[in-house]
Amino acid sequence: MALIDDHPVVLQGIESWYATSEERITVTARGSDVSTAMTEPGSAADVVVFDLQLAHGAPAYAQLEELSAHGRQVIVYSMYESQAVALMCLELGAFTYLTKTEGERHLVAATLAAAADRPYTPPALAGAFGCDTSADRPNLSRREIDVLLKWFQSESKAMVGESLGLSVRTVNTYLDRVRIKYANVGRPAKTKANLITRAIQDGIVSLDEL
Incomplete structure (x- = not known):
């Protein structure tokens, strides 16, 4: 480092x-x-x-x-x-x-x-x-949010898929959509840590839940 x-x-x-x-x-x-x-x-x-x-x-x-x-x-x-x-x-x-x-x-x-x-x-x-009051929130679907939250709580995408009844490929598709939506509003989130930061900022997940 x-x-x-x-x-x-x-x-x-x-x-x-x-x-x-x-x-x-x-x-x-x-x-x-x-x-x-x-x-x-x-x-x-x-x-x-x-x-x-x-x-x-x-x-x-x-x-x-x-x-x-x-x-x-x-x-x-x-x-x-x-x-x-x-x-x-x-x-x-x-x-x-x-x-x-x-x-x-x-x-x-x-x-x-x-x-x-x-x-x-x-x-x-x-x-x-x-105190974050910015308005540039992406419009995530309910399913995209479900996959996102389950990924935050899981050790792997395979575990996400098993929990939600999805293939790993479908899990990746949902996560890719979320990243694209964040990129399109000028708030890229390339890593899992970045996505968690965005989700906290946007009120999708709370610190207590993490």
Whole structure:
């Protein structure tokens, strides 16, 4: 994984947290620029911890979007405690959003979740979901919602199919339709974690249910 922050002390601190965590997390690259994480997809740098305020400037949304476009699971780790900023980062493809006040426990847990493509919702992001009032919701059918929710609760698409009486191919078709509908309203959701984020934002599933 890679760390991107323009404060050497922050980089050192995060790496120390990872080194002393129960599940050792290896940092393969660290620096103050997105090029730090621009290795080939499938590398150990697929998970990126990203400071949104590089060089004390405006939020680095363009750099975040670039990382997401290259298939990185980006954990935004920022001093900004703005719900609007958190939601914007999710719209741009971030895996999750943490404020730096949330500390070691949440950052380590989010990193392990990102590596396993499991959703992770820290307290700051949970608050942001509750205040999301955007209107660009896709029009999902009842069956699409049923398949989506069952997939969130299952370990495999085969289990979804068995539960709903569908073939795996049909399950994939429904999930593909959902992704296309989200893409068509400008809110792409390429991974399972992204779809869960969208479903929470849109009130399809609650945090308590997950």
